[in-house]
Amino acid sequence: MTALANRINYLAESETLAMSRKSRELRALGNDVINLSLGEPDFNTPDYIKNAAKEAIDQNFTFYPPVPGYEDLRKAICTKLKRDNNLIYEPAQVVVSTGAKQSIANVVLSLVNPGDEVLIPSPYWVSYKEIIKVAEGKAVFIPAKIENEFKVKPEQIEAAISPKSKLIIFSSPCNPTGSVYTKDELEGIARVFAKHPDILIVADEIYEHINFVGKHESIAQFDFIRDRVIIVNGVSKAFAMTGWRIGYIAAPLEIAKACDKLQGQFTSGACSIAQRAALMAEITPPDTVEMREMQKAFRERRDLMLKLLAAIPGMILNHPDGAFYIFPDISYYFGKSDGTIRVDNANDLCMYLLNKVFVALVPGDAFGDPNCIRFSYATSTDKLTEAVLRIKEALGQLK
Numbered sequence: 001m002t003a004l005a006n007r008i009n010y011l012a013e014s015e016t017l018a019m020s021r022k023s024r025e026l027r028a029l030g031n032d033v034i035n036l037s038l039g040e041p042d043f044n045t046p047d048y049i050k051n052a053a054k055e056a057i058d059q060n061f062t063f064y065p066p067v068p069g070y071e072d073l074r075k076a077i078c079t080k081l082k083r084d085n086n087l088i089y090e091p092a093q094v095v096v097s098t099g100a101k102q103s104i105a106n107v108v109l110s111l112v113n114p115g116d117e118v119l120i121p122s123p124y125w126v127s128y129k130e131i132i133k134v135a136e137g138k139a140v141f142i143p144a145k146i147e148n149e150f151k152v153k154p155e156q157i158e159a160a161i162s163p164k165s166k167l168i169i170f171s172s173p174c175n176p177t178g179s180v181y182t183k184d185e186l187e188g189i190a191r192v193f194a195k196h197p198d199i200l201i202v203a204d205e206i207y208e209h210i211n212f213v214g215k216h217e218s219i220a221q222f223d224f225i226r227d228r229v230i231i232v233n234g235v236s237k238a239f240a241m242t243g244w245r246i247g248y249i250a251a252p253l254e255i256a257k258a259c260d261k262l263q264g265q266f267t268s269g270a271c272s273i274a275q276r277a278a279l280m281a282e283i284t285p286p287d288t289v290e291m292r293e294m295q296k297a298f299r300e301r302r303d304l305m306l307k308l309l310a311a312i313p314g315m316i317l318n319h320p321d322g323a324f325y326i327f328p329d330i331s332y333y334f335g336k337s338d339g340t341i342r343v344d345n346a347n348d349l350c351m352y353l354l355n356k357v358f359v360a361l362v363p364g365d366a367f368g369d370p371n372c373i374r375f376s377y378a379t380s381t382d383k384l385t386e387a388v389l390r391i392k393e394a395l396g397q398l399k
């Protein structure tokens with residue numbers, strides 16, 4: 001057997017991608033699977049963006065792009081940051097990568113030395129923990145409770161800080177909870193870091209435009225920590241462009257340069273055609289008909305899910321204000337059985353629902369809360385209604 005490197009042996013497979021793979025396998029066997037596991041919009045990329053990519057091919061954007069991204073795309077991202085977030089950045093502070101996932105990997109690998117601690121409010125997005133593992137950093141989780149809408153308090157962050165703390169990473173709107181930090185809450189967090197000038201703040205804002213409570217608030221707006229914030233964003237979610245693989249950071253110059261250097265050795269930069277499509281996405285103000293329709297659909301689906309799931313006994317619901325996830329506590333069902341299959345944890349419950357009624361979800365352990373399961377509701381209301389009906393029936397059989 002090949003002796004694989006320790007870093008691969010220690011690395012966990014992405015649970016979101018794994019559940020999605022399992023549901024594809026069951027579907028290939030002819031089963032009517034409803035996949036609520038993968039966090040990806042079900043909409044097609046808007047035509048105005050697709051057309052920009054078609055033109056880019058005809059215009060021969062087929063050569064290696066500059067490693068950190070085309071200059072006009074980086075300028076467009078700066079314009080977007082001013083237009084949507086009132087933040088001033090220079091193109092040299094922007095690095096475009098192969099998805100926000102690679103942007104996060106670039107940042108972590110550029111900053112974290114073995115043994116450095118990375119603070120992660122929990123629940124958190126699956127890949128943070130594993131990327132930190134590759135960098136041989138130590139994840140320090142800060143648990144947030146469902147009663148507090150899964151948001152951490154400044155004093156919890158303060159208590160988790162140690163001389164080894166290097167950075168914090170969190171998403172708002174949050175994957176997997178859908179929670180959105182308010183401006184005041186972000187300011188409270190920012191004030192903690194004002195006291196700790198060596199800690200960097202990675203703000204994952206990939207769900208910026210899927211926000212049901214109004215304007216997006218970035219922690220980068222607070223001047224007193226601004227020079228330590230790394231904004232991560234991208235086109236996957238807001239513009240239904242998951243497959244194009246374009247993400248970016250806006251960061252202090254030194255960090256942007258480090259990511260550029262790393263990326264120059266790893267990928268040589270993101271796909272040229274996808275960058276031209278992303279340019280169209282970013283230069284167009286974010287109130288296109290297509291975007292408004294997607295945002296409206298996500299809100300309707302959120303409302304529908306809250307209504308349908310409220311009718312399931314024992315399920316404790318959180319109230320998502322953004323993204324397209326809901327993260328209920330289902331521990332009421334632990335220790336119960338349908339007579340044949342016993343459910344002892346969230347993983348058992350997800351497997352029970354997948355094998356019995358063909359609904360794919362992701363166990364909360366993947367995101368740091370073993371009492372919960374994650375629903376991605378980025379699919380049609382018909383499918384959501386059918387999925388919850390099936391789940392209700394299957395859970396009803398657990399005694």
Ligand code: PMP
Pocket residue numbers: 039098099100101102125171174175204206234235236242245246247
């Ligand atoms: N951050 C969060 C919180 C996410 O949910 C995702 C999901 N894909 C990403 C980053 C990565 O996005 P992408 O690589 O598709 O840009």
Ligand code: GLU
Pocket residue numbers: 014016017037038039040101126127175
């Ligand atoms: N971010 C999405 C999710 O959480 C896509 C899957 C992934 O990139 O891991 O499901």
